[in-house]
Amino acid sequence: MRATSDWLWDVLNDEYYVTMVKWATTTKLAINWLNRAQNISILTLCEATTGVCTKKHEDESEGWLHRQNEKPLFSKDGLKLFFTRAIPQGGRGKFFHISMSISQPNTSTDTLQSITSGDWDVTEVLAHNEDSQLIYFLSTEDGPKRRHLYSADTFGSFNRRCLSCSLYDGCDYISGSFSLNMSYFLLHCQGS
Numbered sequence: 001m002r003a004t005s006d007w008l009w010d011v012l013n014d015e016y017y018v019t020m021v022k023w024a025t026t027t028k029l030a031i032n033w034l035n036r037a038q039n040i041s042i043l044t045l046c047e048a049t050t051g052v053c054t055k056k057h058e059d060e061s062e063g064w065l066h067r068q069n070e071k072p073l074f075s076k077d078g079l080k081l082f083f084t085r086a087i088p089q090g091g092r093g094k095f096f097h098i099s100m101s102i103s104q105p106n107t108s109t110d111t112l113q114s115i116t117s118g119d120w121d122v123t124e125v126l127a128h129n130e131d132s133q134l135i136y137f138l139s140t141e142d143g144p145k146r147r148h149l150y151s152a153d154t155f156g157s158f159n160r161r162c163l164s165c166s167l168y169d170g171c172d173y174i175s176g177s178f179s180l181n182m183s184y185f186l187l188h189c190q191g192s
Contacts, residue, residue, distance in 0.1 A: 016042075019068040025078040030056075030071075038064045043072070043083070056101055056110065059085060067096065073128045073135070079103045080154075082115075082135055084122050092119040098137060100154060115158045123147055127178035127185075128154070136163075136185075138174065146172040149187060 019041075020032040027049050033042045039061045046053040059065055065086075072083035081101040086094040098115040116122055120141040126149075127136045134151045142148050142165055152160035164174045164187060171189035178185045 020071055022071045024072075024074040024081075025076075028078050030074070030081075032068060034065065034068050038068075041065050041068055045078070045081075054108075056081060057083070057085070057099075057112070061086075070125075073125055075128065075130055079105070080128075082125055082128055082154075084125060087114060087117065089117065089119050095119060096121045096123070098122050098125060098135060098152070100135075113158075115152050115154065116160065120144075126176055127182060129182045131182070136176075136178065138176065142172070147174050147190075148172070149174050149176050 015036040016033045017036070018031060019034045020030070022030045024030045024045060027047060029046045029048055031044045031046055031053070033044065034040070041059045042055055043057040044053045045056050067084065070084060072081050074081055079102060082098055084096045085099050087097045089095050095118065097117055100113050100115055102111045102113070104111065115135060116139070118141065120139055122137050122139045124138045125135065126138065128134075129136070133154045135154050136149065136151050138147045139150055140146060141150065142162065148162050149164040150160050150162050152158050164171070168189060170192050172192045173190040175188045175190060176185055
């Protein structure tokens with residue numbers, strides 16, 4: 001891998017762990033780096049054909065950063081990136097929410113937007129449907145001991161809907177997965 005930026009040389013020459021690697025497109029790799037103290041995390045997007053890496057997001061904390069091995073979701077063209085990060089929610093502390101980073105073509109700047117917010121956590125981002133412009137995720141919005149399936153718009157006011165909250169009595173802890181083409185999904189009730 002060719003390092004083209006000072007920050008990447010610092011990462012490669014310092015004590016950083018690689019906590020996640022994922023193909024973003026057919027030629028781009030997403031790599032998450034975490035320093036030895038585990039309080040600085042850098043998410044990069046690297047072009048496999050050239051070795052050029054671009055910093056997409058950096059998190060820093062006074063304490064340990066959690067959930068550093070989660071894999072982000074990408075749009076097919078690789079210009080949109082969805083990931084969770086701890087976001088302050090007023091005086092209530094930090095909660096994990098979905099952020100969307102949009103790369104502007106022919107520029108080095110990205111737009112970062114929060115899709116979800118509130119005093120609850122997004123526990124897992126499951127899928128992104130580009131046709132309907134929806135992101136699907138599990139969250140504790142309905143209560144800290146519950147996990148339900150939600151969708152949220154990835155444009156406009158980011159309206160969200162609970163898709164599993166009223167499906168079955170006694171089913172308050174959900175897991176799920178989607179088929180690659182988003183035509184089907186599997187919803188698994190794990191109890192109350």
